[in-house]
Amino acid sequence: MLAVQSAAFDPGQVLNEFTAKVGNSGAVVSFTGLVRDDTGDLKHMQIEHYPGMTEKAIGAMMDKAQARWNLTECTVIHRYGELAPNEVIMMVATAASHRVEAFEAADYLMDYLKSCAPFWKKEVSHSGDIWVASKQADEEALNRW
Amino acid sequence: MQVEVLYFAWVRERIGLPREMVETTATDVAGLVKELQTREERYALAFSDLSALRVAIDQELTDFDAPLKGAREVAFFPPMTGG
Numbered sequence: 001m002l003a004v005q006s007a008a009f010d011p012g013q014v015l016n017e018f019t020a021k022v023g024n025s026g027a028v029v030s031f032t033g034l035v036r037d038d039t040g041d042l043k044h045m046q047i048e049h050y051p052g053m054t055e056k057a058i059g060a061m062m063d064k065a066q067a068r069w070n071l072t073e074c075t076v077i078h079r080y081g082e083l084a085p086n087e088v089i090m091m092v093a094t095a096a097s098h099r100v101e102a103f104e105a106a107d108y109l110m111d112y113l114k115s116c117a118p119f120w121k122k123e124v125s126h127s128g129d130i131w132v133a134s135k136q137a138d139e140e141a142l143n144r145w
Numbered sequence: 146m147q148v149e150v151l152y153f154a155w156v157r158e159r160i161g162l163p164r165e166m167v168e169t170t171a172t173d174v175a176g177l178v179k180e181l182q183t184r185e186e187r188y189a190l191a192f193s194d195l196s197a198l199r200v201a202i203d204q205e206l207t208d209f210d211a212p213l214k215g216a217r218e219v220a221f222f223p224p225m226t227g228g
Contacts (some may be wrong), residue, residue, distance in 0.1 A: 033228055053204035101200035110228055120154035131155050134224035
């Protein structure tokens with residue numbers, strides 16, 4: 001399941017529903033990303049995306065993960081718009097027969113979401129606005145796969 | 146040919162537009178960038194450092210030497226910061 005949405009969601013509920021439909025999988029791994037406020041100055045995070053390309057790019061990553069790690073299920077939810085500190089930005093859940101596959105697939109999806117899904121984050125702070133720069137380490141992380 | 150050009154994040158802010166139709170004689174992305182650079186200062190500024198930009202044709206990530214033939218949509222944006 002893939003959702004790109006502005007609306008908030010409850011990661012606990014998503015995980016419960018996900019776990020309920022994976023049947024005899026044996027292993028479920030999930031990751032939840034939150035808005036971090038490193039300076040204590042953040043008003044909100046503004047997340048922009050490229051409608052159309054976002055869904056295509058994430059769909060392609062999910063297909064690859066599904067095939068490579070033989071996943072029984074896979075879910076990605078990613079929000080856009082204005083998000084307050086500590087709000088949930090996104091979530092990945094994977095289900096497979098064994099934990100190694102589920103962990104690796106979730107890690108792979110996170111690396112690809114960071115650098116290959118067309119989202120851009122802007123930190124809107126009391127002291128001004130700043131576009132979050134991509135880290136070279138994030139693009140290099142793709143070489144792991 | 147006519148192509149729709151889209152801008153995201155600080156590229157959109159520098160140019161001051163999210164999208165526009167562009168009439169171009171360029172055959173590849175680099176040629177289109179050259180045409181845009183010569184338009185106005187704000188374009189020159191947005192396209193001053195191509196290493197800081199990424200490009201997609203018809204919603205697929207590509208390179209600056211990619212041909213434009215048949216393209217409907219060309220998007221310019223900074224490196225992505227999802228997750």
